[in-house]
Amino acid sequence: MILPNKFVNSLFDRIFVYFVYTLYLVIIYFTFFAEVTFWDEFKSRFNFIAVDYLIYTYEVVKNIQESYPLPILIGGIVLIIGLTIFATKKGYFFYNTFHNKPKTSQKVGVFVFNLLLAIGSLFLLNNDSSSTSENRYNNEISKAGIFSFFSAFRNNHLKYDEHYKSIPIEDAFAVMKSELQDSKTVFDQQFKNPIRRTILASNPSQAEQKPNVIFVLMESMSASFLQEQFNGKSITPNLNDIANNSIYFSNMYANGTRTVRGMEAVTLSIPPTPGNSIVKRVDNQNLYTISNVFKAKGYHNMFFYGGDGYFDNMNAFYGGNGFDIYDRGRGSVLSDKINTNRFNINDNEVTFENAWGIADDDIYRKVIKVADEKYKTKQPFFAFVMSTSNHKPYTYEDGKIDIPSGTGRPGAVKYADYAIGDLIAKAKTKPWFSNTVFVFIADHCASSAGKDAIDVKNHHIPAFIYNLKSHANENVTKEVSQIDIFPTLFSLFNWKYTSQFYGKDIFDPQYKSRSFVGTYIKLGMKKGEDVSILSDQKKINQYKWINKNLIDTKVDPIFERSIISNYQTADYLFSNHLLNEK
Incomplete structure (x- = not known):
């Protein structure tokens, strides 16, 4: 598709094709084994953790060296790649590649089609497409590891208001002030941060x-x-x-x-x-x-x-x-x-x-x-x-x-x-x-x-x-x-x-x-056996946690305002530099 027809079936053409093919196999097989070890540790396809680990090569590489028999793994990958290439040659997999000479218009058409397919996938596909089951393991297994990696890379930071259900920020802070009020709390309007307050001593008559x-x-x-x-x-x-x-x-x-x-x-x-x-x-x-x-x-x-x-x-x-x-x-x-x-x-x-x-x-x-x-x-x-x-x-x-x-x-x-x-x-x-x-x-x-x-x-x-x-x-x-x-x-x-x-x-x-239980994307709040979870795409679900299982139930509007207020205000305070000292 790239080379002029005069180079088809030349030594350069064969070297180039087998080099790219071998590189492809290295990526595919290495990714497969990497995903197996990643799943063993995190019970997940590649996600934001894999993206983070790109930065900390010393710890990650040394951990892999100390945790797994690398000579056996690398030797196995090389052997599988060699067997795949051998089977490919025996099966004349590249026969048409080395003997057909398509017209320039055909090459351009195939190139444009693949380019549009690649670009379109960036906008039309996302990892949420795999979330069709209540079982997280099923959803994770249905993902493509490499796509999951780049999806996590693109979505390393999520703005709350764009992705999660919200209420007017003034209402959210009113809910928070009500929830944070106790016998020792005194709110002061002088602070820019609406929940900044004074906590009084438990027993003022005694020393600290x-x-x-x-x-x-x-x-x-x-x-x-x-x-x-x-x-x-x-x-x-x-x-x-x-x-x-x-x-x-x-x-x-x-x-x-x-x-x-x-x-x-x-x-x-x-x-x-x-x-x-x-x-x-x-x-x-x-x-x-x-x-x-x-x-x-x-x-x-x-x-x-x-x-x-x-x-x-x-x-x-x-x-x-x-x-x-x-x-x-x-x-x-x-x-x-x-x-x-x-x-x-x-x-x-x-x-x-x-x-x-x-x-x-x-x-x-x-x-x-x-x-x-x-x-x-x-x-x-x-x-x-x-x-x-x-x-x-x-x-x-x-x-x-x-x-x-x-x-x-x-x-x-x-x-x-x-x-x-x-x-x-x-x-x-x-x-x-x-x-x-x-x-x-x-x-x-x-x-x-x-x-x-x-x-x-x-x-x-x-x-x-x-x-x-x-x-x-x-x-x-x-x-x-x-x-x-x-x-x-x-x-x-x-x-x-x-x-x-x-x-x-x-x-x-x-x-x-109450307690908070979250992941990278899912934001949860627990009150006894009641669990509410905020998801991106502005979704909210509520469950009963019974016998260590989550059972779907109707969303309670009071609980809904509570979980939204906690997460929305926390994100608002950090995003607007209101968590600072002053």
């Missing part, structure tokens, strides 16, 4: 508490793991012990299915906005976050991550929002516009490392070392720690636990639990322990995707507030959201502070249970 806070965002720690066993033994003995000696939130739900969603939830205390997490978006510095509250109380804020914080834009987000950075720098450089201090975790501080970062007990050892230094300054500190070990390839230092490294999720969970136990044991020997509160909460569940568009049970996570003397043993069974953890903690400290958070103090007598 200012303990140190070590906050651990646990990678992929599903609530179900606390009941699981391996070889007859619990895989979370330390977390189970903490649960019996802390405020244990046994009915908490995660905002999303990725780490950056968990970070967004706890740091900004906000429902998940459609598209990318705010952690990964532009213009996400100088926002009003939990760091502002801690800073106003005289705390030194620090963010710890065992990998390079360039991954998922963590350093830019936390460094740009009031945290000093401690990470395993691999040469990435922060923008000069980000005013922070960055400290490297050195080789001599590392005993084990994989694709995602240093082992959990290494990062906790670093936290304790820095805590020792901060204790000497007599300034309270807030340490935000992101763990990494409970992640494929599930590797850790041998001899730590009774499950061999690299053998699967149970071992990674038990190692993560071991490291938490070791953190507590070492901290107990320190003079600052008695005045330090530990908070443990999962970022999201492991393997969060399920057969439903939003699989509610795969948002159920554990959370604990440990070593708070006034609440040494309390199991909170009411439904709570990931975004409630810090507003609740601030209330337990008896703090008066400025808030523009969507999270609430779950111990307030006026607290009404």
Whole structure:
């Protein structure tokens, strides 16, 4: 179609055709195997996660090397390509290609037809065409992986008003002010942000508490793991012990299915906005976050991550929002516009490392070392720690636990639990322990995707507030959201502070249970067994969550206004720069 007829069946023609054909086979077969491994991890065709991974080649390539037998996989792909080419030649697949000499008009006609077909597909086809079943797995399997990848690339950010059902913004904020009102909330009209308000102290007659806070965002720690066993033994003995000696939130739900969603939830205390997490978006510095509250109380804020914080834009987000950075720098450089201090975790501080970062007990050892230094300054500190070990390839230092490294999720969970136990044991020997509160909460569940568009049970996570003397043993069974953890903690400290958070103090007598459960596109809200889900194309559905299944039901107009108001205002505030500090 491209070459003049005089070149047909020439050596150049044959080399060119077989080169393009081989390249096509490489793409097809490589994509097939890549999709199999992607499905194994995310239970999905290529989506926005695959697009994100194009940026973070070090972590992704190293993770693949550590998780899969690459020589066998690559050798298999090469063998299959060779067999396909051999069968093609034996079957005279290209006979007409090398012997027919079509007229120029025929070539032009075929070229124009294919060009129009390609262009038309961009406008006429979309991934939503596959969503014909209530079973998410069926919808995902019906998609084309390569098309899904480019579809995700084109739709990396979704504007709420263009894609989701909305109401007048003034009405939405009126709903939110009503939902956020409780016994300690005072709204002030002087603020540009309509939900910015003052939260009064829980007990004004008593002094504020200012303990140190070590906050651990646990990678992929599903609530179900606390009941699981391996070889007859619990895989979370330390977390189970903490649960019996802390405020244990046994009915908490995660905002999303990725780490950056968990970070967004706890740091900004906000429902998940459609598209990318705010952690990964532009213009996400100088926002009003939990760091502002801690800073106003005289705390030194620090963010710890065992990998390079360039991954998922963590350093830019936390460094740009009031945290000093401690990470395993691999040469990435922060923008000069980000005013922070960055400290490297050195080789001599590392005993084990994989694709995602240093082992959990290494990062906790670093936290304790820095805590020792901060204790000497007599300034309270807030340490935000992101763990990494409970992640494929599930590797850790041998001899730590009774499950061999690299053998699967149970071992990674038990190692993560071991490291938490070791953190507590070492901290107990320190003079600052008695005045330090530990908070443990999962970022999201492991393997969060399920057969439903939003699989509610795969948002159920554990959370604990440990070593708070006034609440040494309390199991909170009411439904709570990931975004409630810090507003609740601030209330337990008896703090008066400025808030523009969507999270609430779950111990307030006026607290009404609800949680947010979202994906990249689907935006869900749960109130008991009632679940409402906003979808793009301005759709809304409501369900009953019964026996861990979603059953269709009639949309309740009050619930509809509530879910729309929460998500619409959250997106509006960020898009209009009203989440900023001032």
